[in-house]
Amino acid sequence: MDNPLLGMPMFATVRLGRIARATVSGAFDQEGLSWRTHFALYCLTELGELSQRELADHLTMDRSDLVKMLDEVETAGLVRRAPDPSDRRRRILSITAAGKDQLQRGKDVVDRATDEFLAHLNGNEREQLHQLTLRAIGA
Amino acid sequence: MDNPLLGMPMFATVRLGRIARATVSGAFDQEGLSWRTHFALYCLTELGELSQRELADHLTMDRSDLVKMLDEVETAGLVRRAPDPSDRRRRILSITAAGKDQLQRGKDVVDRATDEFLAHLNGNEREQLHQLTLRAIGA
DNA sequence: TATTGTTATACTCTATAACTATA
DNA sequence: TATAGTTATAGAGTATAACAATA
Numbered sequence: 589m590d591n592p593l594l595g596m597p598m599f600a601t602v603r604l605g606r607i608a609r610a611t612v613s614g615a616f617d618q619e620g621l622s623w624r625t626h627f628a629l630y631c632l633t634e635l636g637e638l639s640q641r642e643l644a645d646h647l648t649m650d651r652s653d654l655v656k657m658l659d660e661v662e663t664a665g666l667v668r669r670a671p672d673p674s675d676r677r678r679r680i681l682s683i684t685a686a687g688k689d690q691l692q693r694g695k696d697v698v699d700r701a702t703d704e705f706l707a708h709l710n711g712n713e714r715e716q717l718h719q720l721t722l723r724a725i726g727a
Numbered sequence: 728m729d730n731p732l733l734g735m736p737m738f739a740t741v742r743l744g745r746i747a748r749a750t751v752s753g754a755f756d757q758e759g760l761s762w763r764t765h766f767a768l769y770c771l772t773e774l775g776e777l778s779q780r781e782l783a784d785h786l787t788m789d790r791s792d793l794v795k796m797l798d799e800v801e802t803a804g805l806v807r808r809a810p811d812p813s814d815r816r817r818r819i820l821s822i823t824a825a826g827k828d829q830l831q832r833g834k835d836v837v838d839r840a841t842d843e844f845l846a847h848l849n850g851n852e853r854e855q856l857h858q859l860t861l862r863a864i865g866a
Numbered sequence: 867t868a869t870t871g872t873t874a875t876a877c878t879c880t881a882t883a884a885c886t887a888t889a
Numbered sequence: 890t891a892t893a894g895t896t897a898t899a900g901a902g903t904a905t906a907a908c909a910a911t912a
């Protein structure tokens with residue numbers, strides 16, 4: 589394509605981020621699933637019970653936006669919202685059996701989307717890109 | 728932070744893209760400039776005259792969105808829109824002297840924002856990340 | 867028929883402020 | 890006074906359809 593804008597690292601990074609999001613979002617759409625929901629379920633499984641605030645921080649999502657997502661996900665029976673006895677302001681989130689089923693379906697979708705997204709790189713390059721990305725984030 | 732979501736390359740890539748966009752966008756906001764405008768001016772300088780369609784393709788932006796941006800940029804005297812004598816559907820874009828001045832200011836902003844964005848990486852790592860990003864995009 | 871620029875529209879993502887109930 | 894969850898709202902970014910003029 590010979591696009592001079594791609595010579596700027598920031599522009600190229602924003603572009604790759606858009607491609608990544610469009611790819612994962614499209615893959616989940618095809619399955620009738622939500623990628624945001626998947627990441628929430630994934631997080632609850634890996635870390636166990638979390639408050640809404642904690643989950644929002646991991647997703648880098650505002651608490652107020654998470655509320656709407658959790659309303660849907662709770663209604664769908666994928667996540668439980670239980671009051672925290674030790675702090676009645678908080679609500680403890682946990683994944684349900686149905687949530688675990690959907691998580692597994694989502695993992696397959698992520699795997700396929702990741703393969704598509706990184707199709708131009710071999711295994712070693714994919715790992716390098718991932719590691720450099722994590723370091724750039726500061727994680 | 729120990730975020731399990733970052734173990735997924737797609738999630739980490741989307742996150743880094745968000746950081747890149749927020750950093751460059753914030754840096755331009757501070758100067759009272761627009762990063763979208765800067766990229767348009769940059770492109771017109773590197774490639775010379777372009778049609779709106781061609782510029783939109785380089786920016787990965789829909790033609791219809793570009794119209795509004797060009798209205799502002801043309802009013803500000805940074806870009807000229809001239810009819811194309813050989814194809815009266817097209818309008819040929821070119822940068823003005825004022826546009827070149829603003830482009831130079833924007834370049835400084837991009838340089839500072841890039842340094843901030845890649846602060847955790849050394850020069851060699853920055854170059855590696857950039858090259859891998861370009862390959863992943865398929866450029 | 868197909869394409870360029872244009873208008874209008876809508877949806878997602880993100881950000882912010884303010885309220886309530888608790889601490 | 891500070892925090893967790895909530896509600897409401899607005900803005901940026903992105904995507905789509907449809908139209909007029911032109912090829």
